[in-house]
Amino acid sequence: MDRPVQATDPSSTERPSLRELATDPLITRDYEARPALVYESLRARHGAVAPVDLLGVPVWLALGYAEVLEVMQNRDRVWSKRLDAWRDYAEGRVPRDWPLLPALEVDHVVFQEGRRLEELRGAYHAALRPFQDPASPQARELRAATARYADELIDVMTEGSGGSGFADLSAQYARPLPLMVVDRLLGFANGAGDEVLMDMWRVLDAGPDSGPALERLLAALAELAAAKMARPGDDFPSHMLAARPEFTVDELSRELMMLVGVAGDFPGVLINNTVVEVINGGAGVRDSLSAGLIRETVNRVAMASPPMANLTMRCPSTDVRLGGRLIRAGEPVMLSVAAAHADPAFTGGAGLDRADRVYQTRAHLAWGAGPHHCLGVELATMIVETAIDRLFARFGALSLTLPPDQLPWRSSPLMRGLRSLPVRYELAPRPAQPVPSPAPQPVFEPEPDAPRPEQPRSALWRFLRGLRRGAR
Numbered sequence: 001m002d003r004p005v006q007a008t009d010p011s012s013t014e015r016p017s018l019r020e021l022a023t024d025p026l027i028t029r030d031y032e033a034r035p036a037l038v039y040e041s042l043r044a045r046h047g048a049v050a051p052v053d054l055l056g057v058p059v060w061l062a063l064g065y066a067e068v069l070e071v072m073q074n075r076d077r078v079w080s081k082r083l084d085a086w087r088d089y090a091e092g093r094v095p096r097d098w099p100l101l102p103a104l105e106v107d108h109v110v111f112q113e114g115r116r117l118e119e120l121r122g123a124y125h126a127a128l129r130p131f132q133d134p135a136s137p138q139a140r141e142l143r144a145a146t147a148r149y150a151d152e153l154i155d156v157m158t159e160g161s162g163g164s165g166f167a168d169l170s171a172q173y174a175r176p177l178p179l180m181v182v183d184r185l186l187g188f189a190n191g192a193g194d195e196v197l198m199d200m201w202r203v204l205d206a207g208p209d210s211g212p213a214l215e216r217l218l219a220a221l222a223e224l225a226a227a228k229m230a231r232p233g234d235d236f237p238s239h240m241l242a243a244r245p246e247f248t249v250d251e252l253s254r255e256l257m258m259l260v261g262v263a264g265d266f267p268g269v270l271i272n273n274t275v276v277e278v279i280n281g282g283a284g285v286r287d288s289l290s291a292g293l294i295r296e297t298v299n300r301v302a303m304a305s306p307p308m309a310n311l312t313m314r315c316p317s318t319d320v321r322l323g324g325r326l327i328r329a330g331e332p333v334m335l336s337v338a339a340a341h342a343d344p345a346f347t348g349g350a351g352l353d354r355a356d357r358v359y360q361t362r363a364h365l366a367w368g369a370g371p372h373h374c375l376g377v378e379l380a381t382m383i384v385e386t387a388i389d390r391l392f393a394r395f396g397a398l399s400l401t402l403p404p405d406q407l408p409w410r411s412s413p414l415m416r417g418l419r420s421l422p423v424r425y426e427l428a429p430r431p432a433q434p435v436p437s438p439a440p441q442p443v444f445e446p447e448p449d450a451p452r453p454e455q456p457r458s459a460l461w462r463f464l465r466g467l468r469r470g471a472r
């Protein structure tokens with residue numbers, strides 16, 4: 001996009017619009033390697049809100065904790081996540097091949113405001129409640145199933161190893177585990193979920209086979225949505241329908257796709273980051289773990305390395321001031337959770353690895369805040385806690401095979417997670433068993449002739465066994 005270049009002096013009285021400002025590219029080699037340095041350099045030059053070039057499109061990047069929180073909370077109701085609130089987009093100035101467009105042009109809960117947002121969030125809240133409320137039988141059953149999946153993954157990873165070996169904990173554990181949980185939540189019948197799970201993985205990896213995988217996945221989710229309308233069960237889609245019966249097949253399958261994208265990917269990112277933190281003993285993490293405070297550990301890691309590093313844009317409906325800047329109506333502001341967590345106003349000037357920060361981590365923004373606050377915190381935390389618990393119960397020793405600063409990252413403008421997590425392991429002498437699953441107590445009245453069998457895992461196990469051979 002051609003734009004005249006002007007200096008960015010926040011005290012200027014001319015107040016140029018975003019399109020008239022000189023913008024620094026955000027996504028550079030430095031961003032891939034050390035995003036924290038990029039945020040700090042932007043903060044030093046521009047203050048709490050910086051104009052950046054996001055893959056060829058100008059956006060504001062909010063770096064200050066107070067500014068990010070202010071926009072998230074949206075007390076004046078000026079900020080909108082709706083795509084049509086973005087003036088450049090509405091007026092056709094965003095190139096059709098802009099890489100972020102496919103993620104933004106999906107009409108689901110994340111990009112709604114007002115009544116529709118409330119309605120959809122209400123449906124999510126109701127549909128997730130049975131699986132998130134620790135007192136409900138479905139939540140207990142899901143936790144037990146998650147522990148079983150974790151143990152199965154560890155069994156496949158270590159099969160024939162003689163008790164020690166090498167593995168990529170990301171591909172062989174942290175990535176598939178949340179997908180297995182999502183697969184279960186979706187409630188596919190007759191083992192169809194295993195192939196769909198592999199397609200979810202292909203889509204999330206955005207590799208060469210992701211195009212056909214996305215088509216198959218969308219078709220499978222639409223088929224699932226239609227099937228649950230005809231024959232509800234005790235699963236997430238059926239609970240969504242019970243909460244909001246007016247869902248069309250198309251609307252429901254878009255929300256299911258959102259569930260796959262968020263719940264299938266981000267918990268794995270947090271598992272990886274937590275494993276690294278525990279192995280390195282950074283941020284007082286080992287102490288937390290040994291004290292049985294896995295939840296605090298996960299919280300701490302979410303703060304130090306938020307999986308959703310930057311959030312999709314919000315645009316104001318009128319000109320507003322933010323961090324000393326004038327943001328014009330319709331200009332996009334991306335909220336950097338990662339930069340906000342490094343803001344000296346939030347850290348008090350101390351590093352995030354200070355052990356005495358343990359009880360101060362509640363105010364972090366890794367789950368968002370305000371009207372778009374994450375609806376799956378309990379579910380995500382359960383998956384990560386269970387993953388960490390099983391891993392450190394089953395392995396007597398785990399060490400990284402690369403120095404921490406050489407671990408490969410897969411960064412996008414929105415997320416930051418490890419590409420792989422190569423470790424050397426030694427199994428504990430006698431594997432601890434997970435908590436046995438409680439007796440099933442159906443609450444949602446599933447069809448009497450439709451018990452929920454565990455999924456046959458042929459495609460997933462084939463894939464994971466292939467990785468194991470490759471890892472040797």
Ligand code: HEM
Pocket residue numbers: 072109110111117121124128259262263264266267268270306307308311312365366367368369371372373374375376377379380
């Ligand atoms: C480690 C895992 C996760 C992280 C770090 C995370 C983080 C976040 C954040 C930061 C937001 C706010 C986005 C924004 O304001 O623009 C969000 C929204 C959301 N999250 Fe999560 N999330 C995770 C897992 C989950 C899971 C497992 C679910 C389960 C269903 C979920 C459901 C949602 C939904 C529905 C929204 C959209 C709410 C809205 O836009 O109103 N998340 N999440």
